Amino acid sequence: MVQQKSNDIALKFFSHIVSDPEKALFLSQLGPERESHLSGVLSMMIEKLLGDEPLKKEEILSIGENHYRLGVSIEWVRESLFWVLSEYVRELDDSEESFRVSARILEHLTIQSQGMMRGQGKVLSLISRLDAILVHDADPLKSFVKVLSLLSEELAILGGWIGLPDESHRFRALAVSNGWMSDYLDGNEIRSDETPLGRGTMGKAFRTETIQVLEDTQSIEILSPWKDRLIRFSIHSTAAIPLKDDQGRVLVFSLYSGFPWFFRHPDHRILLEHLKIILDEMFARQKASRLLEEEQSRINRVYRLQQAFSRASDIVLMAREEMEIVDTTLDTIISSGFFDWAVLGVIGEDQTITYEKGMGEGVERFLNENLKIRIEEKTLAGQAVLTNKMQYLNEYPSGDIFPALKSLSLRLDIQSVGAVPVVRGGKPWGVLVVMSRLSGAFDPDTVELFVGVSRFLGHALDELAMRKDLEFEKERYEWAATHDALTGIHNRRLLKSFLENALDLQRKTGLLVAVGLLDLDDFKQVNDLYGHHAGDRLLLEVSRRLLQVLGTSNAIARFGGDEFVLIFQSIPDRAALSALLFQIQQEVFGPPVSVVDGETLEIRGSMGVCIARSSDKPDSLLKRADEALYRSKADKETRSSFFSLCDMDSL
Structure with a gap:
């Protein structure tokens, strides 16, 4: 039956x-x-x-x-x-x-x-688990299979691959997740150009260098060249993440799911962005490491300087501030014993070089000159920036140099000077200048070394910026996971822990704890009559007023839609709770709200209020408050107060 x-x-x-x-x-x-x-x-x-x-x-x-x-x-x-x-x-x-x-x-x-x-x-x-894989693995392509295995296990991703276009614009696989993916790619042509075979997610991601997602792949017209294959392999949605490898080539990381709209999920979108940030950082780190290794292999004749930078590299890569990286770099140059002074000039928006930091005995005499040198002026630093190459003079006083610097070099007995540009984010950012009292300090090996140092410095500064961006994105995601995007108040994710803490506090102090489930009356009519933007303004104003009334000693969360959860804690007695509820009625539901074009609305709401018992758990307390809310809404036409109490409760 x-x-x-x-x-x-x-x-x-x-x-x-x-x-x-x-x-x-x-x-x-x-x-x-x-x-x-x-x-x-x-x-x-x-x-x-x-x-x-x-x-x-x-x-x-x-x-x-x-x-x-x-x-x-x-x-x-x-x-x-x-x-x-x-x-x-x-x-x-x-x-x-x-x-x-x-x-x-x-x-x-x-x-x-x-x-x-x-x-x-x-x-x-x-x-977090993806971060652990990608942070500790040095080779992005080798860690790719581990990433796909984890995504398949946790998110039911069917498979994925990394492709690189060849000279004919056809994608060739650099790494493939599994046998299923190999079978799908066998005989399957995907291109990076504007031809029909290049109009899928991979081709568009390659051309725009932005993440591309297609839902319902089996009914989208641009995917018709692959329709039969998509159906046969039960692929319903796909995403493509563009990446730049250590050689600057654009690769595309493609993922496939058997669920329609899979990548439309907000968390899955964030996951795609996170993967791009981490993988791009890995490739950038791989590039920085490769460049540094190349430069170090060429400077065996300057062994002491190479060793000094090798010892300092870990400090630089672990630095938390830009000046820490700069100071370590300059100090390493001076401690090697090859050079007497090392200074860093930064390029301003007015295209002038200002020397802001230096190392070496008596370097303040150089910095105190307060030199501001325009890039187009005839200086080694300016020429280094303009040509994007290291410039040097082994007989500096006799060279054709900027007069102000010639006078300074004579006072400091500078014989050799070299200037090398520092590039950040692909653009000239500054210039590293090294000086020695010895003439002939620069030979091809030394020049190549300092080119490597400047690249390492630029990459280290870029990587620090990337790490900070990643930390910011992680903090933003963690905030978004526990807060309501519209109102900025907490969402339901932390509700259980809030209630558990409040109940623990009640058991320790004996003070009252109560929960209110608040639902705005006729909220749907506001959206229908005035539009969703008016409803959003109403929710924002209600949230603001509730926060103002409840303060920091209580808690508020948006339960979803027009529902809010209010946690009253450390309440001395029932009279104090009654006064707080009266304040909510006066200050939250009292003044009208301006929604659109001068229109104002009276705020009305229904709330179920439940005073916690010693035996209560979060779920039981919420359930009883929900039952009280149901009674309040049912009696809203005849009730004398906007709230109803749980059975056996009184104020």
Whole structure:
């Protein structure tokens, strides 16, 4: 009986959701086989919800993780489960049975929400594990298979490869993830030019040097040359990440998924950007390492200087500030004993070179000249920048030099001077100048060494900037993972830990803890009448007012849509809680809000408030507050207050 009822509801559910264009499109992307499988799974899930056996938490958590992975929203899940509930109880006269099934569905929804949060946590963990692989592996191509293995294990990526166009513009594989990928590429032509075979994600990524994503690959016209192959290998979405190797060549890292819209998921988009940053940094690090090794191999005759830079390289690469890199470089030059002074000039926006930092005994006499030299003036430093080559004089005072520097060189007894440009981000950034009291200090090996030093300095400064950019991106992602993008307040991800901390504090201090679930009344009408931008302004203003009232001693999180969770903690007594709720009514719901074109709206809301018991856990406390919210919304036309208390609670 239950099985038949479950099958009937599942069939009606599919008929119901095709009326929604977005959901209908999602189902159509699955194909008949997957849709049939989904129908069977849904029928089994409904049967378990209607049955008597205890719900299996791990099984439901896995369902939530899979929904998160596919980009299914919690709102869609909630709407679907409530539709199933309404369909089941429609013909029931048994209120006890209705209540039983409602409770099981709410329990299922709560656990599935936890599964979605666990899925998001796994993405953060995946990024950390990818970082561990890519940071410790020296060769990007060798680490590629490890990366693909991890992506396949955690995100069900079918496969991937790295391709480089040959002279005929056809991509050739440099590394392939697995046998499945090799079979797909066998006899498959993908190009980098504008021909039909170059209009896919790889070709476009190569030409634009930006990440490219295509969803629903089997129905996109530009992918028609590969349609049969895409269908045969069950590929539904693809992404291509452009990279620059250590030789400056553009490579393309391509990924394939069997799920439609897979790469549309916000976390998967962030993951693609993160992979690009890390892999580009690896190639840049590989390039810096290769250049340094090449330069070091050429300067065996200046062994002491080479050894000095070898010892200093780790310090430079581990530096946290630019001046630390510059100071270490200059100090290494001086400590080698070959040169008496080393200074660094920085190119300003007005194309003048200003000497800002130097090392060597008495170098302040050089810096105190406050020299500002225009690049086009006749100086070694200017010529070095203009030609992008090292310039030197072994008999400096007798050379044709800038008069102000000639006078200075005579006072300091400078005999040999060399200037080498420092390039950052592909552009001239500064000039490194070394000086010696010995004439003839520069020979071909010394010149090549200092060219290598300047490149190493530029690459070290660039890598430091890249590391800082990566740290910034990581901090931004961590912030985004725990905060609501619209309002800037916390999202539901930290809600459980907030509640656990509040309950622990209650047990230690004896002070009251309460939870409020707040839902804005008629919020959908605001979006319908004035547009979503008006709804966004309303949410922003409500968040601002709540933060102002609650302060830092309490907590607030956006639960989703127009729902907020308020955590009142360290409340002395019920009278203080009552005063705080009255303040919310006066200051949050009192003044109208200007939304658009001078239009103002009165803010109305419903809230369920629950005072924590000593036995409460976060889930039980939220559940009771949700039940109080339901009563508050049901009585909103007749109630005297915007909030309802949990059963047995009073103020």
